[in-house]
Amino acid sequence: MKLVLLLSGENLELAREEALAVAETKSYKQDKNVLTLETENDLRRLAFTRIILQQLFSCKTKDLEKQAQNFNWQEVYKENFCVRIKGKTELTEKSLASIIWRKLTNPRVDLENPKTNIHFLFTEKNVHCGLLLYENKEKFRERRPHLREGFHPTSMQPKLARALVNLSGIKKGQTILDPFCGTGGILIEAGLIGCKLKGNDIDPNMLELTKKNLKHFKLKAELIQKDALLLNTKADAIVTDLPYGKGSYHNISLETLYRRFLEKSCSMLKPNKRLVAVFPKKIRAKKLKIIKELESYVHSSLTRHIIIAKK
Ligand SMILES: C[S@@+](CC[C@H](N)C(=O)[O-])C[C@H]1O[C@@H](n2cnc3c(N)ncnc32)[C@H](O)[C@@H]1O
The missing domain is CATH 3.30.2130.30 (VC0802-like)
Structure with missing residues (x-):
């Protein structure tokens, strides 16, 4: 049509x-x-x-x-x-x-x-x-992070989270993975359109907040607590918002975390499936084929850089 x-x-x-x-x-x-x-x-x-x-x-x-x-x-x-x-x-x-x-x-x-x-x-x-x-009368505003029981200031606005999920091309019934899930903002939006959910965060407190938030929306997820660089799982799409500042919980620089994560994501993606990843700055992704790069302005000191890539 x-x-x-x-x-x-x-x-x-x-x-x-x-x-x-x-x-x-x-x-x-x-x-x-x-x-x-x-x-x-x-x-x-x-x-x-x-x-x-x-x-x-x-x-x-x-x-x-x-x-x-x-x-x-x-x-x-x-x-x-x-x-x-x-x-x-x-x-x-x-x-x-x-x-x-x-x-x-x-x-x-x-x-x-x-x-x-x-x-x-x-x-x-x-x-x-x-x-x-x-x-479109989707109630994104009612799901804003500060209104959720499990709140953390790093949480992403649901409208952008939904768009990221959509950019991955994931379909209802397929499995989405967020390796840096924080309080579950991306998982919630993916769950609401019928995806199966896998979330990971290195911080157990974050996972507790995710659990509360998913429960509120009557969503179920497989939750893992690991350093994302050590994950050993597969998904139809990876959609994630990487850490921006201190507290990557790893004795490495953010740049190294980003580079290693991009390499790692190749092994977790099923063939021809997409990674949608958000960074606080422009990033070069070796090994992955970049489909598109986008920007989302947040405020004068933060513009999110979004890459859509596949193996
Ligand atoms: C920007 S936040 C994600 C926010 C999330 N999109 C939301 O809406 O709540 C980044 C998350 O990455 C987690 N993190 C930092 N380093 C990590 C690592 N090496 N492996 C896994 N998670 C990590 C942090 O605990 C934090 O929750």
């Missing part, structure tokens, strides 16, 4: 790559914060996508009225309809609705619970029209 996605503006590159990973496609068109692609995959687990439409047409804004006049609205119309606009335009929902109204044989409007929910997404020069399939 041809889809139009309205991406969240916070980080367009991350939003696009997350969508492409879950859609399992490399072919797309991007027009500012609007992404068009084709997939049969379920995209409702995306974190950085606000709205998903079934594409009806896209055109230059100046050609919209003509397009709307020529479009066969009857073919997509069910019971009643409603028009919604997103983005800047001088056109109104009412004026577009009246064009559509005139093209229907027995039109009815329902603004509360429309069976035909027509959206027009305006970018700078273009407009993308489609039927609403999904509006």
Whole structure:
């Protein structure tokens, strides 16, 4: 199915790559914060996508009225309809609705619970029209780290954690491993989309916090307490946020920990599966094939560097 996605503006590159990973496609068109692609995959687990439409047409804004006049609205119309606009335009929902109204044989409007929910997404020069399939109402904010029983300040925001899980391309029922799981922020997001969970941390106190958090969300995980460099396990994806500062609990520098961990992850990944790892700075990964590098700005002294890699 041809889809139009309205991406969240916070980080367009991350939003696009997350969508492409879950859609399992490399072919797309991007027009500012609007992404068009084709997939049969379920995209409702995306974190950085606000709205998903079934594409009806896209055109230059100046050609919209003509397009709307020529479009066969009857073919997509069910019971009643409603028009919604997103983005800047001088056109109104009412004026577009009246064009559509005139093209229907027995039109009815329902603004509360429309069976035909027509959206027009305006970018700078273009407009993308489609039927609403999904509006993202995921309650990431309710899962913010400081609201959890097992809290630690190093914990990652759930929206980013979900995006990282998605970037790994992991599917429901497959096993995800977080070798530096901290309080379990990544594991929670993976568990909520139906992945099997393996978490590891060198610090037993962190694992206790993870246990509490997983229990709250009724999730189960295999939890291991080891130095991540000594792990001996396999997974369909490794998704992790490495330690940034002191306390790597290892008599080595952070740089060495990062390098050794990247080498180690090769032996834990099943063939063709992905590693998504977050570092506080740009990192070179030998032995692994880098698929993509992304950045996520946190504050003036921290930008997270995300690498997506495979063996
Ligand atoms: C940035 S935190 C992870 C935060 C996690 N994503 C969350 O949302 O809570 C890094 C974690 O790595 C753990 N750690 C540090 N050195 C380690 C090592 N050598 N092996 C395993 N875990 C380690 C720390 O105890 C800490 O919990």
